[in-house]
Amino acid sequence: MSEETVPIYTVSSAPHAHSGASVRGIMLDVIIALTPAMLAATYFFGLHAIRLLLVCVIGCVATEAACRKLMGRNLAIDDLSAVVTGILLAFNLPPSLPTGYALFGCVVAIAIAKQVFGGIGYNPFNPALIARVALLVSFPAAMTRWHSPLNPDRWTSLGWIDAATTATPLDLVKTAVTSGETLPFSWDGSMAMRFFVGNMDGCIGEVSALALLLGAAYLLWRRCISWHIPGTYIATVAILAGMLRVINPSANMPLTFHLLAGGLMLGALYMATDMTTSPLTKRGQIIYGIGCGLLTMVIRRWGGYPEGVSFAILLMNAVTPLINQYTQLGVYGHKA
Amino acid sequence: MLTILLTAGVIGGIAVLCASALALAAHCFAVYEDPRVGELEKCLPGVNCGACGYAGCSDYAKAIVAEEAGIDRCAPGGNDVLEALAAATGAAATTLEKMVALVHCNGTAENAKHRHAYNGIMDCQAAHQLAGGDMTCNYGCLGYGSCARVCPVDAIEINKNLAIVHPDLCIGCKACVASCPRNLISMVPASKKIHVLCSSADKGPIAKKACNVACIGCRICAKLDGDAFTMDGFLAKRNYDNDVTNPAVIEKCPGKCIVDTAPAPPAQPTEGQHA
Amino acid sequence: MKVTRALRKLRGSIHPQYFKGLTADAPITTMPAPAKLFVSMAQHLGAPAKPIVAKGDIVVQGQCIAEAAGFISAPVHAPASGKVLEVDTAPTPAGTMAPRIIIETDPQNTETQTLPPMPEWQKQPRETLLARIAEAGIAGMGGAGFPTRVKLSPPADKPIDTLIINGAECEPYLTADHRLMVEHSAGIVNGIRIICHLLEVKHVHVAIEENKPSAIEAMQQALEQLDGVEASVCILPTEYPQGAEKQQISMTTGREVPSGGLPMDVGCVVENVGTVLAVANAILEGLPLTHRVTTVTGHIVQTPQNVLAPIGTTYADLVAFCGGLTNPAAKVISGGPMMGMAQPSLEGSTTKTSSGLVFLEERRVHVYRSLPCIGCGRCIEACPMDLIPAAISYTVEGGDYDKAEALNILDCIECGCCAFVCPASRPLVQHFKLAKPKIIVKRRQAAAAKGTA
Known part of the structure; x- marks a missing residue:
């Protein structure tokens, strides 16, 4: 140690070792996990999927940067959280939604649902879902205008494909049930397999259960999510759907239909598991998952909307602080 | 016409109902406060800084009324507040060094x-x-x-x-x-x-x-x-x-x-x- | 010899990189006394010792140079012979000031002073043995530095039935205890025998982490020599924090220390292997505690090793003894990287609790960034006490210490698991360390107010 240069050491509180985990790393893992579903979306919906993904990611990141600048905070967009929100928002949009609407969704998601509350970590509701619901109630027509997957024009045309406008499976079921008609599907193994792969009408990211499950397996392996929320959510939906089918087969679709149709997989695996808006403890997460499942099935079966995943998760987001309050662990050394 | 009247009636009715409920509540749950507290509070600066040792200006005013505290504890108020408090309570005023x-x-x-x-x-x-x-x-x-x-x-x-x-x-x-x-x-x-x-x-x-x-x-x-x-x-x-x-x-x-x-x-x- | 396994799982744990290979096989080396020793009087928990020598005095190795200042205190002995250069005050790592004695060592003076050995210790009354342990200045060498004499004299209403010898050494990098168990197993067993006699206990668990097979083997063999008590080596899984006192009691006995309580509340006494060896040396050979083994390690230390050095050796002298550094250090830690204290300079010196000196280069230094909590819940999973560190840290940040207390912040053992896993790099442990003293002071004031009212 030479005399003239006294080294300046860093002094911080213990611990001095760290696992290396970072917010950015977690977000990167989520993006990796979402990649199969992005590829599936592109395969089924072509240019529209690419357009929506690009618009939403750029829109969200730009909104985040603008908000941080306006609020005079440092431009912390390198944590990639806005990218994740953008991808998830795009996943929740119908393929032919015009770009302007998608941008509106980005502003709602980042500015209103996230930055107003203080940015990452402080938002009480899932930003992508707030944006989806805002779009759904503001522009119901545009948000429920679907076109079929695997459209032959999908690699060449970005225009409206009016001829192909259809309805989602859940729409068809809801219409049939409310008007007292017979159920529109003959549900069998091949149909279930078609839905599982993702060949069905719906939002671009929700169709392929296969791709979503692949990504979720990665997240589970990386310990970014645990089984507690998705497991209890999906199980609750399955049990309720099975019970309803047994009670009244003529008015209720089978269990597998409810698992594969609509946004359940996307919601249970990626939206409900959002760290900030879900409970902290495992016990709380189980309660939360069951609540999500119950609300989803109640809305699907008895509610006004054909699909209930978004509303169910947002409602459970609202009670997350309450769940946190009542699911504290029994601390070591305290008698239960 | 009937619709308008009905609407006005219903809304007016609700207004009357709520107003009476409020009036009733105000009467039933009224808390008596020594009027001198309010008077003293008006003399205090209202920053609730706690320099006097009480939770806020209102608390300090109560303490003065209860004769728990002297009138010379409000540092932010300085001599102006001291004079005002002295006038309000009739106590002798001294001068404070800021x-x-x-x-x-x-x-x-x-x-x-x-x-x-x-x-x-x-x-x-x-x-x-x-x-x-x-x-x-x-x-x-x-x-x-x-x-x-x-x-x-x-x-x-x-x-x-x-x-x-x-x-x-x-x-x-x-x-x-x-x-x-x-x-x-x-x-x-x-x-x-x-x-x-x-x-x-x-x-x-x-x-x-x-x-x-x-x-x-x-x-x-x-x-x-x-x-x-x-x-x-x-x-x-x-x-x-x-x-x-x-x-x-x-x-x-x-x-x-x-x-x-x-x-x-x-x-x-x-x-x-x-x- | 009986070998047992942990009875429970830790409620929360982490798996840091251990890097014990740097020094695990390096035999303990003895460092000669450096030119100057800076002996702090605050080496133990409790009141700092009172110096009884003055500037210019000639002292002899082993001579008492400061006496205990109260019941929870410990005397300090000259680690080497020489002249007292100065008796001054210096800041302790905790930021408080404490007296310090600076000794200029004299290599010519090889005289040493010991207390009379007690080979026939079994025949001595309990009080004499305890007095000797106090006189030898022994304080817990695991980290907290609780005066050992106090620990070994539990009140009559707290019967002790189990002695736990802590050889877990779960801190990354450190191997001082490991080497002690390998090289001084017989001495440790002698110490166990004495402590068992003092506490009249019949059960002994020597708790060692699985990653130290050589220590497990050595202790197993040595324990064969122990008669009259039921002793076993308890093999703990390799995870942090196995060495934490409360966790270790649960792992070995299945008992849970009540909140705010001490091990003696569940009939246990936990002693670090180094302390046990010091007890044996004090009784059998009359040696006061003047030296200890410190692991000087890090990837940038020329020859990382376990050094038996006089207490009061400066960090600069220690690292020079180990051949210096190959690259500049960015952080110097006294103790292990999980619970040790970062040092502002190499001017500091070792104490009775200096288990290690770890040098980290720039790329191994973790930078706390205090980003907002994203609610991932990893800290909750990692917490061995089942606290909710994320929530507690927010209450501290907001200054709501009452809420923090309600969230059981006082049960925090400051092991660092939460901050280790936090992806937002929040200085969670620092929040707890900041709030806990304030809450304890507030509690005392409230209790005092109640008492006078």
């Missing part, structure tokens, strides 16, 4: 050296807990702004790693005094402008090594003006009972730690309004 907080350190980033690089909570207490703070000087201001955060009127500025109290903004509530882990802040008469801006009890060479404007314990000030300056070990202390009669001390201080703050600290040229 006291303001002063940080007894001048260890800005240019003057004081760092011993290590601190990484952690931006809080003076937290920084002080780790190896006694990141300044080479064991006594000087750490500059993480714990005092500035507790100040109810934003009178403390962190400038170049040093806390500075703006005396014209300070209301004398003493909240900052307790917040400093190094006990650098004390209350001084606002009328006195010449201070010893150092708290280092270290011997000269050690203090000098740590900071360019440290008191080296040379005793020159105590020799030149023994009424205004006394020595406490290796540290000169200002005796605020007396004015500085020999301004040469400022020039003669080899450590440059005796400072005349009369020209006002930076960016606050409103000196003299309280003097």
Whole structure:
């Protein structure tokens, strides 16, 4: 140690070792996990999927940067959280939604649902879902205008494909049930397999259960999510759907239909598991998952909307602080 | 027509119902309060700073009415409030010397050296807990702004790693005094402008090594003006009972730690309004 | 010899990189006394010792140079012979000031002073043995530095039935205890025998982490020599924090220390292997505690090793003895990287609790960033006490210490698991360390107010 240069050491509180985990790393893992579903979306919906993904990611990141600048905070967009929100928002949009609407969704998601509350970590509701619901109630027509997957024009045309406008499976079921008609599907193994792969009408990211499950397996392996929320959510939906089918087969679709149709997989695996808006403890997460499942099935079966995943998760987001309050662990050394 | 009438009727009915419910509640749950409390509260400044030792101005007013506290505890209010309270209570008024907080350190980033690089909570207490703070000087201001955060009127500025109290903004509530882990802040008469801006009890060479404007314990000030300056070990202390009669001390201080703050600290040229 | 396994799982744990290979196989080396020793008087928990020598005095190795200042205190002995250069005050790592004795060592003076050995210790009354342990200045060498004499004299209403010898050494990098168990197993067993006699206990668990097979084997063999008590080596899984006192009691006995309580509340006494060896040396050979083994390690230390050095050796002298550094250090830690204290300079010196000195280069230094909590819940999973660190840290940040207390912040053992896993790099442990003393002071004030009212 030479005399003239006294080294300046860093002094911080213990611990001095760290696992290396970072917010950015977690977000990167989520993006990796979402990649199969992005590829599936592109395969089924072509240019529209690419357009929506690009618009939403750029829109969200730009909104985040603008908000941080306006609020005079440092431009912390390198944590990639806005990218994740953008991808998830795009996943929740119908393929032919015009770009302007998608941008509106980005502003709602980042500015209103996230930055107003203080940015990452402080938002009480899932930003992508707030944006989806805002779009759904503001522009119901545009948000429920679907076109079929695997459209032959999908690699060449970005225009409206009016001829192909259809309805989602859940729409068809809801219409049939409310008007007292017979159920529109003959549900069998091949149909279930078609839905599982993702060949069905719906939002671009929700169709392929296969791709979503692949990504979720990665997240589970990386310990970014645990089984507690998705497991209890999906199980609750399955049990309720099975019970309803047994009670009244003529008015209720089978269990597998409810698992594969609509946004359940996307919601249970990626939206409900959002760290900030879900409970902290495992016990709380189980309660939360069951609540999500119950609300989803109640809305699907008895509610006004054909699909209930978004509303169910947002409602459970609202009670997350309450769940946190009542699911504290029994601390070591305290008698239960 | 009927629809309009019906609507108006229903809404009017609800209004009447709610109003009566409110009136009833106001009557049933009314809490009696001594009217003198309200009167006294009007005299108080209403900043709820806690300098009087009570939870807020209202609490203090109650304490005066209950004769638990005297009328001379409101530092921010100064003589105006004291007179108003005296008039309201009929008690005899005395005069208060306006006291303001002063940080007894001048260890800005240019003057004081760092011993290590601190990484952690931006809080003076937290920084002080780790190896006694990141300044080479064991006594000087750490500059993480714990005092500035507790100040109810934003009178403390962190400038170049040093806390500075703006005396014209300070209301004398003493909240900052307790917040400093190094006990650098004390209350001084606002009328006195010449201070010893150092708290280092270290011997000269050690203090000098740590900071360019440290008191080296040379005793020159105590020799030149023994009424205004006394020595406490290796540290000169200002005796605020007396004015500085020999301004040469400022020039003669080899450590440059005796400072005349009369020209006002930076960016606050409103000196003299309280003097 | 009986070998047992942990009875429970830790409620929360982490798996840091251990890097014990740097020094695990390096035999303990003895460092000669450096030119100057800086002996702090605050080496133990409780009141700092009172110096009884003055500037200019000639002291002899082993001579008492400071006496205990109260019941929870410990005397300090000269680690080497020489002249007292100065008796001054210096800041402790906790930021408080404590007296310090600087000794200029004299290599010519090889004289040493010991207390009379007690080979027939079994025949001595309990009080005499305890007095010797106090006289030898022994304080817990695991980290907290609790005076051992106090620990070994539990009140009559707290019957002790189990002695746990802590050889877990779960801190990354450190191997001092490991080497002690390998090289001084017989001495440790002698110490166990004495402590068993003092506490009249019949059960002994020597708790060692699985990653130290050589220590497990050595202790197993040595324990064969122990008669009259039921002793076993308890093999703990390799995870942090197995060495934490409360966790270790649960792992070995299945008991849970009540909140705010001590091990003696569940009939246990936990002693670090180094302390046990010091007890044996004090009784059998009359040696006061003047030296200890410190692991000087890190990837940038020329020859990382376990050094038996006089207490009061400066970090600069220690690292020089180990051949210096190959690259500049960015952080120097006294103790292990999980609970040790970062040092502002190499001017500091070793104490009775200096288990290690770890040098980290720039790239291994973790930078706390205090980003907002994203609610991932990893800290909750990692917490061995089942606290909710994320929530507690927010209450502390907001200054709501009452809420923090309600969230059981005082049960925090400051092991660092939460901050280790936090992806937002929040200085969680620092929040707790900041708030806990304030809450304890507040509690005392409240209790005092209640008492006078």
